[in-house]
Amino acid sequence: MxxxxxxxxxxxxxxxxxxxxxxxxxxxxxxxxxxxxxxxxxxxxxxxxxxxxxxxxxxxxxxxxxxxxxVVVLETPDRPGGLAAILDALEGTGISVKYAYGFTVKPGDKGVLVFCFDDPDGAGALLKKKGMRVI
Amino acid sequence: MLTTLSKHAMPMIRYRTRDITMLLTGRCECGRTLRRIRRIGRRTDDMLIIRGVNLYPSQIETALLKVEGTLPHYQIIVDRRKGLDTLEVQVEVTAEGLSDTVGGMEQLQSRLAHSIESMTGLHPALKLVAPRTLQRSEGKAKRVIDLRAL
Known part of the structure; x- marks a missing residue:
């Protein structure tokens, strides 16, 4: 979305x-x-x-x-490595994060992250393909 | 200086308007061949002297226009600190000039400052301010605030 x-x-x-x-x-x-x-x-x-x-x-x-x-908004599990998994998915694609911010919906459950990428459409599609929850 | 050249029954009057213009010779587009004066762009009393450099507000205007494409609202603040003249130019941010990153805004700031510097030879402190924060006046805008006690 x-x-x-x-x-x-x-x-x-x-x-x-x-x-x-x-x-x-x-x-x-x-x-x-x-x-x-x-x-x-x-x-x-x-x-x-x-x-x-x-x-x-x-x-x-x-x-x-x-x-x-x-911007691209992602849902990620609220546990160590949640953010790292997203960044790993982007590794080597040349997509750059301009800035990002996030918050935890329910502690221990999930976090929601807002990313501004230089290529939002490309990044959104790619992350979805790699199984990330793009909302 | 405007003055009457023929003074038959009229008192002689001279007007010192301080407008800066030029005499234009040659034929006008409309066909007239009389001498004309160019459009008046500035006045001698608009001129500021900052650190010995002559500065017309219209130069700042041209410099801002070059960067932004349209003329933003701006204000020139001249002050004297520790015996040195300071030039600050405050420029209102427009939706077109706005960036979503701090880097983008700082870039705009330095582009505006550089444009002014190359136009005038003076390095201004450039301050970005929110829209509609600079004073609006009826009629002629007050663009220059000179705080120096000269």
């Missing part, structure tokens, strides 16, 4: 993160997972939400700079 991640530009100052989150909350958009990349001056908030198109329009209308990126 194709997941779309929204990247939002934020200034590195108190309260910068709460504004977009509050907007999404008010509109009933659920944030499924997120990651925050920061530098001294600015941050990039990466969001995976249940309705990316609506969230994008909402954020843009409220003055945020938003970029949509295709």
């Amino acid at each position: 194709k997941w779309k991640q929204l990247s939002v530009f934020l200034e590195n100052k108190p309260g910068a993160l709460s504004e977009p989150c509050r907007l999404l909350a008010k509109a009933g958009v659920n944030i499924q997972t997120f990651s925050l990349a920061d530098t001294r001056e600015f941050g990039i908030l990466r969001l995976v939400v249940d309705d990316s198109e609506r969230a994008r329009r909402l954020l843009q209308r409220n003055g945020f700079a938003v970029k949509v990126t295709k």
